Amino acid sequence: MLYGRGTERAAVDRLLAAAGGGRAGALVLRGEPGIGKSALLDAAAEAAAGWRVLRAAGVESEARLPHAVLSQLLAPALGELDGLPGPQRAALERTLGLADGPAGDRLLVGLAVLTLLGDLAERQPVLALVDDLQWADPESAAVLRLAARRLGAERVALLLATREDDGPDPAGLPDLRIGPLAEPDAAALLHHLAPELPDPARVLAAAAGNPLALRELPHGADTGALPPAGRLRLAYHGQVSRLPGRTQRWLLLAALEETGALEVLLRAAAESGLDAADLAPAEEQGLLKVDLTAGRVAFRHPLLRSAVADRAPLVDRLAAHRALAAAHGPAEPLRRAWHRALAATGRDADAAGELAAAAGAAAARGGHTGASAAYERAARLSPDPDLARRWTVEAVEAALEAGEVDRAERLALAADRPDADPVTRAHLLFARGVAEFWRGEHGPAHRRLTEAAALVADPHPGPAARVLVQAVHVAWYDGLPAVRDTLTALTALPLPADDPLEPVVRYLAAALGPLTGEQGQGPDADPARAGGTGAGRAGVGSPTLPEAERAARAAGAAVPVDLALACGAGLVPGHDAEVLDLARRLVREGREAGAFGTLPTLLFFLAEAELFDGRPGLAADHAAEALGLARDTGQPLWTGQLHGFLAYLSAVRGDGDPCREQAAAAFARGGAGAPWARWALGVLDLGAGRAEDAFGQLAALTGGPHAHHVSAVRAVPDLVEAAVRLRREERTAGPLAGFERWAARADRPWARALVHRCHALLAPDELAEDRYLAALAEHAEQPRPWEQARTELLYGEWLRRGRRKAEARAPLRSAEQAFRRLGAGPWAERARLELDATGGPAAAGPDRTVAGLTPQESQIVRLAAQGLSNREIAAQLFLSARTVGHHLYKAYPKLGVGSRTELAGVLPALS
Numbered sequence: 001m002l003y004g005r006g007t008e009r010a011a012v013d014r015l016l017a018a019a020g021g022g023r024a025g026a027l028v029l030r031g032e033p034g035i036g037k038s039a040l041l042d043a044a045a046e047a048a049a050g051w052r053v054l055r056a057a058g059v060e061s062e063a064r065l066p067h068a069v070l071s072q073l074l075a076p077a078l079g080e081l082d083g084l085p086g087p088q089r090a091a092l093e094r095t096l097g098l099a100d101g102p103a104g105d106r107l108l109v110g111l112a113v114l115t116l117l118g119d120l121a122e123r124q125p126v127l128a129l130v131d132d133l134q135w136a137d138p139e140s141a142a143v144l145r146l147a148a149r150r151l152g153a154e155r156v157a158l159l160l161a162t163r164e165d166d167g168p169d170p171a172g173l174p175d176l177r178i179g180p181l182a183e184p185d186a187a188a189l190l191h192h193l194a195p196e197l198p199d200p201a202r203v204l205a206a207a208a209g210n211p212l213a214l215r216e217l218p219h220g221a222d223t224g225a226l227p228p229a230g231r232l233r234l235a236y237h238g239q240v241s242r243l244p245g246r247t248q249r250w251l252l253l254a255a256l257e258e259t260g261a262l263e264v265l266l267r268a269a270a271e272s273g274l275d276a277a278d279l280a281p282a283e284e285q286g287l288l289k290v291d292l293t294a295g296r297v298a299f300r301h302p303l304l305r306s307a308v309a310d311r312a313p314l315v316d317r318l319a320a321h322r323a324l325a326a327a328h329g330p331a332e333p334l335r336r337a338w339h340r341a342l343a344a345t346g347r348d349a350d351a352a353g354e355l356a357a358a359a360g361a362a363a364a365r366g367g368h369t370g371a372s373a374a375y376e377r378a379a380r381l382s383p384d385p386d387l388a389r390r391w392t393v394e395a396v397e398a399a400l401e402a403g404e405v406d407r408a409e410r411l412a413l414a415a416d417r418p419d420a421d422p423v424t425r426a427h428l429l430f431a432r433g434v435a436e437f438w439r440g441e442h443g444p445a446h447r448r449l450t451e452a453a454a455l456v457a458d459p460h461p462g463p464a465a466r467v468l469v470q471a472v473h474v475a476w477y478d479g480l481p482a483v484r485d486t487l488t489a490l491t492a493l494p495l496p497a498d499d500p501l502e503p504v505v506r507y508l509a510a511a512l513g514p515l516t517g518e519q520g521q522g523p524d525a526d527p528a529r530a531g532g533t534g535a536g537r538a539g540v541g542s543p544t545l546p547e548a549e550r551a552a553r554a555a556g557a558a559v560p561v562d563l564a565l566a567c568g569a570g571l572v573p574g575h576d577a578e579v580l581d582l583a584r585r586l587v588r589e590g591r592e593a594g595a596f597g598t599l600p601t602l603l604f605f606l607a608e609a610e611l612f613d614g615r616p617g618l619a620a621d622h623a624a625e626a627l628g629l630a631r632d633t634g635q636p637l638w639t640g641q642l643h644g645f646l647a648y649l650s651a652v653r654g655d656g657d658p659c660r661e662q663a664a665a666a667f668a669r670g671g672a673g674a675p676w677a678r679w680a681l682g683v684l685d686l687g688a689g690r691a692e693d694a695f696g697q698l699a700a701l702t703g704g705p706h707a708h709h710v711s712a713v714r715a716v717p718d719l720v721e722a723a724v725r726l727r728r729e730e731r732t733a734g735p736l737a738g739f740e741r742w743a744a745r746a747d748r749p750w751a752r753a754l755v756h757r758c759h760a761l762l763a764p765d766e767l768a769e770d771r772y773l774a775a776l777a778e779h780a781e782q783p784r785p786w787e788q789a790r791t792e793l794l795y796g797e798w799l800r801r802g803r804r805k806a807e808a809r810a811p812l813r814s815a816e817q818a819f820r821r822l823g824a825g826p827w828a829e830r831a832r833l834e835l836d837a838t839g840g841p842a843a844a845g846p847d848r849t850v851a852g853l854t855p856q857e858s859q860i861v862r863l864a865a866q867g868l869s870n871r872e873i874a875a876q877l878f879l880s881a882r883t884v885g886h887h888l889y890k891a892y893p894k895l896g897v898g899s900r901t902e903l904a905g906v907l908p909a910l911s
Contacts (some may be wrong), residue, residue, distance in 0.1 A: 002043055003192075003211075004185030005036065011176050013046050015157050020125050022886075024151035025396050026158040028133075037161035040178070041129045044159055048127040048500070052077075052120050055128075058308060059137030062258035064374070065334060066367020069140035071096050073128060074116070083119050085875050087592075088112035095366050105597065106139070106366065107632060111875070112128035112147035117147065118880035125155040132302055133162035138369040138402065144171040146632050148173055152883025165279025171629070181210025194218040212301060219575035235305035239285065246278040247313075254288060254297050254322045258335060262295045267327035274320065314576045318343050323614055334358040334374065341377050352381035356391050363398050372398035376411060389420060393427045403634045409435035421457040429455070430467055433474070438636060442478040446471055450489060461493040465501045468493070471563055472508060477671055480708050485514035500558070501553035503543050504566045510542035511569045514745055515708050545570045545578040560586040560598055568605045571612075571710045574746030580609035587622075591876055600630040600638040607645060608710065614785040616822055617858060620649050624855035625877065640669030644676030648711070651684035654826035659684050666782030674700060675709040682715065686722055687826040695722040695731075702735045715741055717787075720758045721794070729762055736762075750787060753778035757791045760798075769799060776811075793831050800838055809840035857891045862882055865903035 029037045056073035072364035092112035093099040141236035199332035216235045288299045299305040326340035337358040340351045359374035375395035392415040394616045399408035412428040433448030449471035453464040469491040491509045495502045524528030548691040570579040583606035603626035611619035630638040682697035698719040716739040723732045743751035753775045760771030772795040779788040796812035812835040819828035870881040
């Protein structure tokens with residue numbers, strides 16, 4: 001029975017009611033030990049009559065065992081795995097140790113859990129309860145958090161309980177703070193528990209509203225001014241101390257055994273010379289409960305488990321770990337190895353080797369966090385310095401795989417010594433460089449990565465090339481001199497012709513080398529002087545992007561990872577069509593292969609290419625998906641980039657508040673998203689007629705340290721327009737000269753059109769028209785709706801100012817229609833006002849069939865119109881099939897259709 005807790009019970013009831021009605025949700029209960037979180041979980045389970053209830057709890061000593069909580073939660077549902085899509089089932093089975101094979105990507109495992117919960121919920125609502133999340137292994141916590149954030153229209157409720165400041169933090173989920181009981185409720189509970197208590201006021205004051213303290217303190221001694229948790233520990237110490245010595249040893253085994261498996265504990269007890277009768281006194285006092293049906297032993301409260309382990313002498317703890325190691329069979333190698341390692345009193349080669357082997361098996365199943373901890377412990381146990389260094393490197397790399405870059409850096413820093421062999425040092429320096437890059441420390445990160453590559457360049461040019469490709473990415477944010485130096489080192493590596501990265505390196509040198517020149521002046525650099533950067537690889541034999549892709553694939557490249565940077569680099573010289581083609585292919589292959597860590601990168605490149613090709617709606621869909629994935633996989637660099645990109649899309653639409661919010665988010669996450677954010681703010685101001693503000697943003701972008709970035713280079717025509725409106729034409733000379741050289745290297749009609757437009761704006765009236773007409777001719781050869789409409793608008797304005805109103809109407813009407821199709825409201829309004837000024841009729845409004853769709857609805861409708869089933873769409877977009885159906889149901893009225901078969905008719909408008 002719960003006393004008080006009206007607010008908390010109401011929140012849980014709302015969660016259950018929503019889930020029962022098909023609106024899935026999650027709630028995190030936070031509070032101090034003993035405050036009543038577990039009681040609220042019990043109450044939720046009781047309230048969920050007729051539901052499928054899955055339950056698990058974290059155990060303090062089990063936090064280093066990968067996927068322990070997930071295994072516990074899903075154990076009753078393992079017979080249902082056959083219904084999962086093949087890749088999801090395989091990933092989840094390997095993760096849970098039910099099948100051999102490489103680990104599944106964390107996002108794919110999370111999707112498998114989401115699909116499994118959705119499948120179970122088709123038959124009856126599902127309530128998933130996880131207690132003591134602060135002690136859950138990080139792998140389980142990450143999967144649960146990911147699945148919870150993607151719950152949609154399923155009849156699923158996820159209720160998590162955790163302490164306030166310990167263990168994995170389920171950030172991003174709604175939470176509820178559980179505070180002390182009100183005094184009347186505390187008094188009522190105490191009276192129920194101890195009706196004959198002579199001095200209830202003393203206990204009420206000591207318990208401070210903590211329900212567990214109200215239960216336990218009446219049986220303990222006065223513990224002074226300690227907080228409730230401290231008083232509870234002392235009370236438990238007192239209860240345990242009064243037990244027979246053999247019972248205390250039994251309790252210690254139970255406290256140190258992570259699973260609570262009765263079979264294991266009975267074997268360990270026998271190893272310790274104990275039998276089942278020795279446990280009876282603890283059972284009689286209710287300190288623990290033995291469930292013969294489930295084969296489990298459970299303590300009355302986790303604090304009691306901790307108190308038993310804390311108070312035991314070292315010699316008893318060592319003996320208990322030895323007994324538990326002997327009790328675990330070959331089916332639990334990691335638990336066996338950990339107990340053996342914890343029983344070691346000094347260097348132990350056998351224990352270290354067993355733990356390292358178990359760590360490797362855990363890493364193969366995706367348990368990188370647990371594997372890192374095991375490798376670290378094995379290194380400390382090993383008497384062999386070479387093995388210790390090797391296992392430290394393994395610990396570092398496992399931490400990087402888990403996304404724990406701070407931990408990887410700490411381990412690498414402690415192990416990095418000048419006398420270490422070059423390969424070891426290269427691994428450690430690489431880890432430190434990655435950690436610095438994630439924090440936005442681009443200069444130190446670049447130095448660390450280039451030093452790592454230099455250490456192994458001669459004996460191992462292939463691995464060195466992979467490090468330097470990463471260093472190119474880092475250098476991009478550090479500045480052009482760093483890009484130039486890295487390309488020089490990369491192209492100097494003696495890569496064999498059959499190395500998969502060899503054609504990629506040649507393409508990178510060709511695409512980025514001309515930017516750097518010898519002076520590092522960005523787009524102003526003289527292309528004729530680019531030979532100083534990797535001339536050997538970037539010269540006449542440089543491949544195109546499609547040629548580089550074909551050669552890399554033929555040589556066995558790891559796709560999509562090995563081609564990702566080349567794909568993005570293709571936007572730098574303006575190879576947009578080639579990037580669009582490659583990015584679409586890589587995104588598809590990334591989904592099929594489960595390479596979800598790379599998908600935010602690839603989706604960003606695809607979104608950029610779609611935007612430049614004139615499809616901002618598709619660009620928004622891809623960017624929104626990429627942002628969600630970047631958050632789910634913990635990639636702050638890409639969240640910043642994507643916030644900046646989404647700010648630009650909002651700017652084009654004239655959505656001021658969303659644009660500024662997204663730009664602020666980009667600036668807050670470091671420099672990576674700043675160029676796109678600054679371009680966004682400039683375009684927003686330009687579209688609203690605030691030329692002064694626009695010029696300030698665009699001048700800072702095109703003349704700043706990121707002037708070589710894709711967004712900065714392509715912002716030059718906007719800078720010219722703003723400058724002309726302010727009569728500051730002289731301020732554009734340098735950026736425009738660089739832009740002209742860049743456009744000449746790009747050698748694309750759309751790029752030449754932009755150069756003509758800039759010169760038309762700057763030219764005297766007698767020369768301007770020829771430039772406008774030249775620009776429109778180039779646009780016609782390679783249409784790009786946004787840029788073509790901008791040119792038509794400017795040309796129409798120029799004609800109207802020249803009193804050629806009749807001639808102005810055609811370009812203005814075309815511009816207005818294009819802007820409305822693109823959703824560029826302010827620009828369409830500007831064209832309409834100009835058209836009104838010519839005395840011409842307003843343009844007919846374009847088809848608004850797809851208005852009002854969210855990015856996710858747009859994606860789902862597009863895939864459904866192509867004939868994909870709900871389950872196939874769910875697998876592509878990492879949602880549940882039920883959520884896909886829910887979004888389709890919401891989209892039909894917006895599209896004016898009544899069934900799936902009618903969607904093909906709106907596909908052209910969506911695309």
